[in-house]
Amino acid sequence: MSRRLIVGVVALATVLVGCSSSGEGGTSGGSGTAAPATVAGSVPAGPSGTARPPIEGPVPVVSGPITGGTYGVPYNPMPVELADEYGYTEQEYFISGSADAFAPVGALGMDGRWSVEPTTSADYETRIIVRRPADAADFNGVVLVEWLNVSAGRDSDPDFGFLHPELMDEGYAYVGLSAQATGVSGGPTRLEVPGVPREAIIPLKEWDPVRYEPLHHPGDEYSYDIYTQVARLVLDRGEPDPLGGLPVEQVIAMGESQSAGRMATYANAIQPLDEAFNGAAADPEVKTPAGGAIRDDIGVPVFQLATETDLLRLGFVAARQPDSEWVTTWEVAGTAHADRSTLDYGAASGRVWLTGADDVDPAAPCGQINDGPQAEVVRAGVVALVTWVRDGTEMPTSPQIEVADGDIVVDEVGNAVGGIRTPAVDAPVSVLTGKGNPASVFCSLFGGETPLSPEQLAALYPTHDDYVDAVRESADAAVADGFLLQEDADAMVDAAEASTVPA
Numbered sequence: 001m002s003r004r005l006i007v008g009v010v011a012l013a014t015v016l017v018g019c020s021s022s023g024e025g026g027t028s029g030g031s032g033t034a035a036p037a038t039v040a041g042s043v044p045a046g047p048s049g050t051a052r053p054p055i056e057g058p059v060p061v062v063s064g065p066i067t068g069g070t071y072g073v074p075y076n077p078m079p080v081e082l083a084d085e086y087g088y089t090e091q092e093y094f095i096s097g098s099a100d101a102f103a104p105v106g107a108l109g110m111d112g113r114w115s116v117e118p119t120t121s122a123d124y125e126t127r128i129i130v131r132r133p134a135d136a137a138d139f140n141g142v143v144l145v146e147w148l149n150v151s152a153g154r155d156s157d158p159d160f161g162f163l164h165p166e167l168m169d170e171g172y173a174y175v176g177l178s179a180q181a182t183g184v185s186g187g188p189t190r191l192e193v194p195g196v197p198r199e200a201i202i203p204l205k206e207w208d209p210v211r212y213e214p215l216h217h218p219g220d221e222y223s224y225d226i227y228t229q230v231a232r233l234v235l236d237r238g239e240p241d242p243l244g245g246l247p248v249e250q251v252i253a254m255g256e257s258q259s260a261g262r263m264a265t266y267a268n269a270i271q272p273l274d275e276a277f278n279g280a281a282a283d284p285e286v287k288t289p290a291g292g293a294i295r296d297d298i299g300v301p302v303f304q305l306a307t308e309t310d311l312l313r314l315g316f317v318a319a320r321q322p323d324s325e326w327v328t329t330w331e332v333a334g335t336a337h338a339d340r341s342t343l344d345y346g347a348a349s350g351r352v353w354l355t356g357a358d359d360v361d362p363a364a365p366c367g368q369i370n371d372g373p374q375a376e377v378v379r380a381g382v383v384a385l386v387t388w389v390r391d392g393t394e395m396p397t398s399p400q401i402e403v404a405d406g407d408i409v410v411d412e413v414g415n416a417v418g419g420i421r422t423p424a425v426d427a428p429v430s431v432l433t434g435k436g437n438p439a440s441v442f443c444s445l446f447g448g449e450t451p452l453s454p455e456q457l458a459a460l461y462p463t464h465d466d467y468v469d470a471v472r473e474s475a476d477a478a479v480a481d482g483f484l485l486q487e488d489a490d491a492m493v494d495a496a497e498a499s500t501v502p503a
Helices: 080-086 158-169 181-185 220-235 258-274 308-312 340-350 374-391 454-460 464-481 486-498
Strands: 002-009 015-022 061-063 088-104 116-133 142-147 173-177 250-255 302-306 327-331 430-433 448-451
Touching (some): 080 088, 088 220, 088 258, 142 258, 181 220, 220 250, 250 258, 250 374, 454 464, 464 486
Parallel strands (some): 142 173
Antiparallel strands (some): 088 116, 116 173
């Protein structure tokens, strides 16, 4: 099962959200599922108006900002052009302390209402990467904490890749955490990516032994507590202050793919221990049962987003659960687990240190991969989540993608029926699918795209104005339904106007 989760903390109260799906299936960089962040300090009322008790616990020791090393930049750095365009700074810090592991108490039921208890403790030193507005006046009060993904055997920041236009335009701060041992020192999973140099997909201590020499990770069973401690750090900062004195009001935790699967465990198991994030966690031996749900008594907003790939290839269809007071799930037609925007952002990050990154296209052996609207819908989801966290306004309800006989039901063009609708599927120029090239694990996650023939385009859109009108109608409907931001809808209409469809 694949699940993508985002967790938030409301004014020192917390909220959990999930963006896509990833659990025990897929290209996991470790067993288990991922976690949200945690807060320290007194916690005001949450979205429901219920006062929360103070959240207490250890806060990591911070050193940095870290400089030097072989490349002079952190691993998976922010693309340089973003700093200039949005007025952001990026700094890396090492954090250290002692973290607990957890073990289950009793059975792990399908309803997600799990109990765990701390077992052993171990020392750790890992890193966070911090991106924030250079001018504190631009900060909007929200910090996003991403559990960096290690599915490829090294750290990556896919949620930041999807979200950065909205996050940086609106003044969010961002913290990426190397939560798992695989990202720091390596592990059994090393996804082979065709055409990508080996030095681009290796763990921190192998990538830059000088810069990352002090780091040591005791194992993934301690990762949940490390993540919780980072959330506390965001709200209880000393010196050095990674956030430069920014007045933090909300903390949102994010996880993509395998990281979000770990967050599902965090939400179900660890959250009830201290309500740190309004999420829950357990050690990597505490695996989410196939088809297991997010507990519906969690007491904070939970947002999940599933692509077509997640539903079938990664098994999320078995974990579908009805929307409830605290859990909302979006399913997006025409999307794949990873897509062209994922690779474009990764290449832009690689250009900071990797010579020839522009010449590397990992998708080349995969054929034409999905270029659907996942990033745009994820951005709308996070904005809706933050609103939910801040004032209790519930997120829009998503229709489900139709599934029958073990496959996704498609329309006369070949695109999915049901789910969140955007111009990509309602005013199509391609068939967009979550099914990728099955010849490799890597390619299977990137879906596919098949352009419509000139004859098909002419039948759908007799004139160019007909095409633009169809795009505008779909985009306007998605904005009205809360599934697209106005700026992303406008960009889709602008692209349609600039196109030559149906020629």
